[in-house]
Each structure stands twice: as C-alpha cells, then as structure tokens.
Amino acid sequence: MMLSLARSYRSELVAPEIDRKYGPGASAFFARAIEAFYRR
Numbered sequence: 534m535m536l537s538l539a540r541s542y543r544s545e546l547v548a549p550e551i552d553r554k555y556g557p558g559a560s561a562f563f564a565r566a567i568e569a570f571y572r573r
C-alpha cells in the first residue's frame with residue numbers, strides 16, 4: 534500500500550500539487566523516502 538502511495542507521488546497529476554504545497558522536489562523526496570523505508 535505505501536509503495537503505491539510512493540508511485541502516486543510521482544504521477545503527473547499529484548506531483549505538482551505536492552510540490553506547490555511543500556516546495557519544489559518535495560514529491561520526489563517523499564516518494565524516495567517511502568520506497569527506501571519499505572524496501573529494506
């Protein structure tokens with residue numbers, strides 16, 4: 534489930550909104566952090 538959330542953070546529809554709210558590159562950072570945690 535969380536890896537699915539990480540994929541959605543990279544989608545063209547979601548990423549711009551997250552970046553607008555939290556700053557440029559935030560969506561990619563969040564996606565990488567989730568993947569790193571759950572793929573241990």
